[in-house]
Structure formats: structure tokens, C-alpha cells
Amino acid sequence: MNSTPSLNFDFQKNPKAIDDTKRENFLKNPGFGKIFTDHMLQIKYTNGTGWTDGKIIPYGPISLDPAVCLFHYGQEIFEGLKAYKTQDGHITLFRPLTNAKRFYNSALRMAMAPLPEAIFLKAVEEFVKVEKNWVPDSSVGSLYLRPFMISSTPYLGVKPSPDYIFMIIASPAGAYFSKDNEGVSVWVSEFYTRAASGGTGEAKCGGNYAASLIAQQEATKNNCDQIVFLDAAEHQWIEEMGGMNIFFVFDDGSLLTPPLSGTILPGITRDSILTLARDKGIKVREERYSVHQWIEDIKSGKIREVFACGTAAVVTPIGQVKSSRGEFNINGGKPGTLTQEIRKALVDIQYGRSADPYHWVHKVI
Template sequence: MDFEHIPHPAPVPGETRDQAIADPGFGSVFTDHMAIIEYDANDGRGWHSARIAPREPLSLDPAAAVLHYAQEIFEGLKAYKQADDSLALFRPEANARRFRDSARRLAMPELPEELFLESLRRLVEVDRAWVPTVPGGSLYLRPFMFADEAFLGVRPAKKYKYLVIASPAGNYFKSGAPAVKIWVSQDYVRAAPGGTGAAKTGGNYAASLVPQAEAIEKGCDQVVFLDAVERKWIEELGGMNLFFVFDDGSVVTPPLTGTILPGITRDSLLTLLREQGLTVREEPYSLDQWRADAESGKLVETMACGTAAVVTAVGTVAQPDGEFTIGSGGPGQLTTKLRERLVGIQKGAVDDTHGWVTRL
């Protein structure tokens, strides 16, 4: 499918852009353009009208299906500047596959992988000047799709819009702390068996906002959720997967049973850990065991991982009845090593032996 390019009539001036990306934070600064592809099942066209166009507000009918029945999915990945000033994406094919899996779960049309990848390439090519050069900087890409058919019947929509917007990104956690403090949610769960926990859909994140606000109120950076059935097994944070590192060199991460998002960073870390000869088990791990292992010294590190934060140490875990510290309360050796290696691969400073990096 050919992409039409509609240049922005009044792009952000270079000096203003450079000031914005000097300290972009996360998710508040946006580039000049966006990618758009439309879908219509009514006339048999399917996916059509692919274009790179000026980023601007969307116009929606008040009866648009997404506003009433929440047919919406999204992805998140980054474009990284390489040593030779070129740009690259990290495992975009995995994002394309997960996007299709999410679409299938939400009864939405599946975007072909080649269209997903081409939309990223075209947008980054047009807005490459927005990639920040600050340490840890990248261009965060947000592909998303929603139902825009105007109707109020409860059925899958027949019209959709797929878009990609881009945002220069710095550090994910505002505190900038070397390790984060997380709050254990006692009253809320993120997902239940048979639900949409494995899909990357906005409803899962909406469900996390009240407990996340509770975590912030308690002086924490993030919230960790327990399972919906027994309320004892660790699942994931509001937007990241977890790994537990023990003094014998073994590592545990909760299994993908349908209630946890299959993180691409999570999958990458599993590969890197096993490549180092470490024993990695995907098995349930309880909150009580987490605390007991931390207090006994058996547990030496806990890592949170995701596209936005990459790999981050969890230093303290807080509950209504107290809190406990993991290891020294700061980044451990394995967390630091894995972060450096993964970021090195993403930025081209470490050999990519797995074919994860896609040059643009």
C-alpha cells in the first residue's frame, strides 16, 4: 500500500523544537506528523487511505463505537539514535504481532505486519529531527487503533482508524531515582482469567489508575497487582513485568497465563538471562514469599521492565502493614548489567546477535 505524504503547513520551528527535546520528560511533547490508515468493512475496501499527515485533533461522531464500547488497542516502542547518527527500532515485528493479537481479542481487524512496520518507518523518516540527543533519549512511538463507526448497537464495529503518533522521550520515572518504590494493591486487580489482561488495550490501564493514584499518595512510584482469584500471587505492575533474582543466581518471573501482558522487554530479558547460563523459571511467586525472601536475604534483586522504563530496580515494596527492602534498596549487579546490555543493543553499542534491531 502506498503512503501519501501530506507535509505539515506550519511545522514547529527548529529552535522551538530543540528546546522542547532538550528535556522532553515522557509523553508530553509530540512531533509534527502522524501516520493514519483507515479500515472499512462496509464497502469491501478493508485497509485503505494510508498517509503521513500533520498531527492535528481528531473529529469523532458522538456515537463513535470507541466512546461507548471501548474497542481500542495500542502499542509502544522506541526509535533509537545509533552511533553513526542513523535510527533503529527494537523488535518492531514483535510489536506488530502483539498488536494483531490484541486486535483479535477485541474483535477488531488485524493490521498486516508489513503495514504496521511501514507506518513506523514513514513517520520516523519524516520526523527524525525530533529524536532527542540527551542521555537515555529516544523517540517513543505510539501506534493505536480505535472503532470510529457511529452506532449504538453492541457488536464489533465495521469502521476503524489506525494511527501512529511520536513523542520525544527522556526518563520515564520523574523521580529519577536509581530504584523505585512500589505499592501493593490490596483492593484492586488489573485483570481476571478470561479477561483482556494479555491484550494491550486502554481498559486495562483505566482499571489501574485508581490504585496507581493510591500508590502515589503513599509515596510510591508504581503499583503492583496480585491475581484476581486468590489475591496472593504477584502478577505485574501497572505497566511493567517483574523479575525476581535470588542469591543462588536463579531468576523467577510470573508465567503468562492470560492475565499478564506478554512484554517484549520481558521476552528479551528471558533470552539474555538464559544466554548467560542462568536458571530462569516462569512460575507463580507469592507476595508472602516475596517479603520472606527479601527479609531473609535469599532475594537479592527485583527488576521491573518495559518499553518505557527499560529495566529498573525495585528497591522498596510498601503495604498497608509496613514495607520491606530488597537487597541494598538500590540497583543490583544483574539489573545494572542487563540494562546496560539491552540499551547497548538498542543503541548499536553492543552486538545484536539475535537480529532484534531494525535499521531505518
């Protein structure tokens, strides 16, 4: 049997762990993805033996044979989730089993060994327990967790690797955008696309992000913070952003977000917002929306607010849209009322400041 449901993790304390004062200083203003915690988690997978050799060891470089499939054919997947410190001092995760399921599905799509969801969850919990002192206060942010899996068999044939390494690293996180919760600007890419039907758009694999970087460069050249991708077949239907899903708020108070068509990532924040909005009695549509219609609706005043959402960016208002057709401001470039309301509803549940009727919050400590 290729699974190991009762995996344990050996712990090797980092003798060079950062001292308390230095860590607390880092945690005052961590930025995003720049500083890493003292340890990393690792599990090995071998075809025939399954998942073994679970350990939490000092953070540091790993050694891989230069012939592993990862380096040549990009067989790699990852996840992103956060650990939060609640007001009463608990450390919690937000919907971690949903990340575990998405990771499982990403593995299947990339012909990798799917990590059982129970092992994913236990690994995240054990790791967060070890790194609990790295979770910033709620006034600053959260601890961003990055589980990932790489193929580790050395050979150059183009076929799935029989061996994998699953790992978790973590980085304390403040705001994802430097002007978090002010309106960000987006560039609509009319040439580059992110994913095509039948491709890997709904898997969280490194290749999707590598392919998006040139479009992000185009956005930066046009003085925009982020990229908006259109569909690959007709180059007109709005899909998502480089690392976030997108929502539109109309003048009748309704919400629209592009449907899960197989080409966009099924965002956990997206799904949570759909649930929160429906329960607030807001009319929600998961429908295709074209860039032409978007611009017409901005011009006519039908679009009131637009926001991006994701684990890293939470809920971020979009204040300006630029494309070859011109530049348009949304809500005077300011965060809209519904955007702020939805952000607060979500963040209050995540930090344990409001009731959690959906049982999304998963207590670790």
C-alpha cells in the first residue's frame, strides 16, 4: 500500500535558531516572503514504500541530483495557507483541509503521488506547533505556510518520477501589497494567457507561475501592480490575476466572479467570499464577463467596485485598470464599501474576532 496514515515527525532543533529579540523585531514588519522561520518539514515518497521519513529539521539548502525531473520538466506543485494568532492567544489555520484537497488534486493533474489529506493536515499542524513563536500578532499579519512537493528521481526520460519530496517552509507575512487595502492598479494582458482548456490552470503548479511572469513584467512596464489574464481561446473573457481571483461589484449591489472553468485556480478565499456574500443576501453570479463589457460598465457607472482575493492578498481593492484601450478609475481609485465589508467579515472570522458558523477555523494550539 502506497500510503502511511500514521506518519510521525522526528524533530531536530535548529542550533542556530534566531534569538527571541531578533525574531520579535522581524515580526514587527515582516513584509512578504522575505524571511524564513528556523525549521522546515520534509516527508519522502518512494513508489512501493509510500510516505516515510517525516522530519522537522533546521531550515537550509537541500541537495538534489542535477538530473531530477523537477529541474528539467518542472514536475512540482505547491500550496499557500496561513497560521493566525487569535486575540485569546490560540494559533489557528483557515480551512486547511481545503488546501489539502487542492494539493491532492494538483498532484493528480501533474501525475505525482497524491499526499493523503490527513498527512498534509498533520504535517502542517506539527510544523506550526514547532514554529508557533513565528506567528505575528494579528495587528501585523500571519505566518504564511508554503507546502510544496518536488519530483526527486534522477533520470532524463519524460515520464512521471517514482519518488517525491514533500516539504513545508514558512515566512511571517504582513501586507502583500505595499499599499495594502488601498486600490491597486491592474494591467489587462491582451496577448499573454495563463492557461488553456485541458491545461494546468486549476492546478497549483510552478509552471503556471513561471509562464505568468512575462505578463507581470508587462504590467510593471505599464506602471501597474498586477496582471489580469483573459481566456486563451478568444482573448476576451476575464479569468483571474497572477496570484488572485477577481470579483466585480455592480450598481445593484450584486457580485460577479468568473466561473471555475478548469482554467482558473479554485481559490479558497474566492469560495469563502461566495459563501459569505450569499449568506448576507447578496446576489452572486459565477459567470463569464468580457473585458469589453467591463470597460463599458466602468464608463457607464454600472461597475461600482472591483477587488482581488487570495490567501496572500486577502481582499484587495482594484482602483485602476489599464489596457491598450485606455485607463479607467474605479470608485475614484478608493476601496469600495462592499469590498471593505467583505474583507472585514472574512478577516474577523480568520482572527477569531467573530463567530465561525462554517467551521472554517481549525485550532492548532
